[in-house]
Amino acid sequence: MAIMKWDHLVHYVNDLDKPVEIFGDHGLVAFKGGSHKDWGTYNALSYFGLTYIEFLGIENLELAKATEHNVVVRDAVKVLPGHEVLSRVVIRTDDIEETAASLKSAGLSLSPIIDGRRLDNEGRLIEWRMMTIDGDFQGLVYPFVIQWNGTDEERLERLTASGVIQSHPAGQAEIKKAIFRVSDPAAAAEHWGECFGLPIAQSEGNDTFTLKIGDQSFDFVQGDENQFKQVVFETDSIGLQGKSIHIGAGEYVFIEKATP
Structure with a gap:
């Protein structure tokens, strides 16, 4: 059975500098992440171990409007700029195919499994696999599901060594x-x-x-x-x-x- 963990959360914002500045004022590290060139979005990130906050904004509105399958981007187009809301939580799996089969058997409507990628703020390519879930339950949208390459331990070591995960000046x-x-x-x-x-x-x-x-x-x-x-x-x-x-x-x- 696939192992499920809380990977991150998505918060729609208009200006990525704003959450970076607000978190910084409270002694919390947040930084520009990079661009999703295929989807017209970009992000800022704040890590607390392997669970992190993704502040997501629209960088290219026309490209975002044309995005297929990714309901997270479609929802961003719907709610921004008027509503800077918490979008959804993101669940990490160690077997996205098994998780997809389980969710389909539960009657949910899924996107295809998408190969995601973006460039970080130093131009390095970051890649993952993900799927989104259409619809909602009594108005509450579903999480989306992600799988990263490597084990959690390997990712934690790599992200810490690269400075992505770092100590917050305000404390743990x-x-x-x-x-x-x-x-x-x-x-x-x-x-x-x-x-x-x-x-x-x-x-x-x-x-x-x-x-x-x-x-x-x-x-x-x-x-x-x-x-x-x-x-x-x-x-x-x-x-x-x-x-x-x-x-x-x-x-x-x-x-x-x-x-x-």
Whole structure:
């Protein structure tokens, strides 16, 4: 069975300099990533271990409008420039063909498996394989799925050695939760859990339903938006604890690291 992990999240923005500057003001490293020359988009990135934030903007509108199969780009064209929103989470698999077969058997409509590539800010070619999922569940869009070359350990070593993954001046922080505000948290969590093979739990005393993905989680809470709204970090840094960073409609919240 394919192993699923939380790879990254996508946040649509108009100006890549803005999140880089805002994160920098809080002692968090973010930097220009590069261009998706086939899709007309470009990005800025901020890494917290292997889980990272991708701030995604439109570099070439006509090319983005002409993009087929990639619903992430199509959605960017729809919502920008008016709505700088958290788009979706991205799930990493170690076997994208097996994952595709499983999702198809669950009745989901998938793009073909796409060979993705972009140039980084030093002109180096970065490559991966991915597939997107069309449609939504009660208004909430699905994650997309990605597979990188090599093992997680190899990627961590390579990205650290190249300086892509580096320490944040403000201190250590880990991405722990994605918060989705949905009209029916139980149904949404159950559906995603069945589709992606993730275990589900209900928090005591409230209506939060949680899917565990490794040592991280996707939390579904009551709300009318049916959208990805918030990212929660755990941190040892006194300077970060209690902070909430807003970029467009997305919110990044920092809480004290839980004791084991």
